[in-house]
Amino acid sequence: MENLKEKFKRKLAENNYKLTKQREVILGTILGNKNWHFTAEDLFAAVKKKDEDIGMATIYRTLELMQNLKIINVHDFNEDSRIYELYSEESHHHHLICKKCGKLVEFSDQDIDYLESELEAKYDFKVTEHKLRFYGYCRDCK
Incomplete structure (x- = not known):
């Protein structure tokens, strides 16, 4: 299977973009922090340690491009900020x-996948994506 860096390079080329240094x-x-949920500001702070010349505008433009090319997912879990993570077709999960x-906290559940199949059959509907989020209090906060 193609690694994510090669996949990104291929998708850039297919859409007439270049893999710039930035x-x-x-x-x-991002790839160095697998399973990382991050904000643009988190990414900016981590990138600044590697290249002080990369600005916040470059971070935002690159995140938007990566989202459009399905390299990352974006989540609006709250009204304060967007959370990003690597896109993965193989590991659909919920939060x-x-x-x-x-x-x-990420989780996967076969019952939810089964429910999706049941809904498709019952309503003659093809589900192309779904997002499931539960809000509450973690072990430390409850």
Whole structure:
């Protein structure tokens, strides 16, 4: 299977973009933090340690491009900020979000996948995506 860096390079080329030095640093930072849920500001702080010349505008533009190319997912878990994570077709998952500290917990559940199949059959409807989020309080905050 194609690794994510190669996939990103291929998708850039297919859409007439180049893998610039800045995009490579940003992608490398994201790939270096697997299973990382991050804000644009988190990414900016991590990237600044590698390249002080990359500005916040470059971070935002690259995140938007990566989202459009399905390299990352964006989540609006709250009205304060957007949360990003690597896109993965192989590991569809859902989130538990702590309303107090903002902690995110990923989970997968076969019953939810079964429910999706049941809904498709019952309503003659093809589900192309779904997002499930539970809000509450984590072990430390409850």
